[in-house]
Amino acid sequence: MANDKVGDALRRLGIGDDAASLYRALLERAPVSLAEVGDEVGMRGAQLDAAYEELTDAGLAGPSAGEPDAVAPVPPVAGLTILGRQRAAELDASHVAVVGAFESFRRQRLATDGAGVVEVVTGADIGPRVRQAWASARKEIRQFDTPPYFPHPDGTGESLTTLRRGVVQRVIYCRASLEHPGNLAANIEPCIAAGENAKVLPDLPVKLLVIDDAYALVSPSIQESEVYGTMLIVQPGAIFSALVALFEQAWEQALPFQGADPRPHRLLPSDRRLLGLLTAGVTDEEIAQQLDISRRTLSRRLETLMSRLGATTRFQLGAQAERRGWL
Structure with missing residues (x-):
């Protein structure tokens, strides 16, 4: 029933159960007196007054035009906009609170025993953590791209989605990346065409993915990642700073690579x-x-x-x- 969906939608916007039930009844019966509609939903007195006040405060209900003793729904656009902004603000505040709590925990843990700086991820757990990393990026991704490649079927799609979100991507490829069968045409060039900043070096020491200034994903070495399927997640600290410095130094030394982009003048x-x-x-x-x-x-x-x-x-x-x- 359509009004059932409306009730669920209102609850997701922060409207209480009583107010949502009252609003659904108003959609069915209005214009009607508040007492009558209250009887229909089983609410009276303070409970009914509170539910109706919640709807009026949200800009969803009010007195019926021309019928002073009746109430009815009102055009909801303005009210829904306000509710949406309130919910977005609450989600942002929740995000800040959770991140702040974790950072407080991390600092306390580091102060006591130095643990928590590096997390070891292996096997089938690697793919989900890599996907989570791409989705969490907000400003910039810095990457060393080198084989072997962990099973990650839609890695290029995630990179393109991240670029569309406005996240800057700086990627250094090695010779083995370009020689890997099909990798250039299927993965590298589509990302460059979508706006990725790409450079190349003959060799790279590790597989590296730096997400904003938040954390880094790194394979201990090319050989070990191939044999053991191991990845490290490094939180901010001395090791993280060293990995960022390693990337920036390599970026300065690397040569630009533009794939099949036809922009240069007088060059096919x-x-x-x-x-x-x-x-x-x-x-x-x-x-x-x-x-x-x-x-x-x-x-x-x-x-x-x-x-x-x-x-x-x-x-x-x-x-x-x-x-x-x-x-």
Whole structure:
């Protein structure tokens, strides 16, 4: 019944059971005297007065126009807007209270025994914690992306959703990330196209995900994560600060990578992609496979780019391309 759903909706907005029942009765009977509708729902005296006052205070009920002894529902838009804002404020206050309580607990725990700084997560528990991390980000995500990859079927979808929420994403990929079968086209380039800030380095020491300034997810090492399926959740403190510093240092050293983005002037998108893979240290064989061209064609395109930039070595080619803003 429609009015049953209305009652549930009002309760979710903070309206009490008595007031919600009275409002439903008014939808069925109004205009009607308050005493009559009270009899119908089994409320009298102070209980009825309190329920009606709650509805009038919320902007949901009032005297019926032209019938001074009757009451009726009133247009609810303004009242519902106020109720929605009140509930949002209450939820924000609850969030602050819970976070504050946890931070107080964490500081007290650290002061006593230093525990709680690092949590070890293994096996099937890793996936849910990673998804929770992406969903909790509010300002910025900083990431080292390197194989092996934990089973996470919709990781790219979560990244794209986070970007749409306005969260800044800075990601450093390694050569193995770009060479991983299908990873470039299916995962990396869609995120870059959606606004991810991407850079590359030949190698990365750990798998790392820093969520705002709140906590970090890190694998002890590439080898151990592959063998044991282990992830650490690091709370703010000395270790967390060291991980953030590690990321920022690597970010300064890494080269920009823009995937298949066609924005640079006077440079074909495929050539920009080629340069990005080359500066990341990807092998010629892997580059040819990613671009779906032969090794001979790859060599000719590299010679053309080197000639355009006056480079005699591939190192010079990468340096000149970065200097000209081609990367």
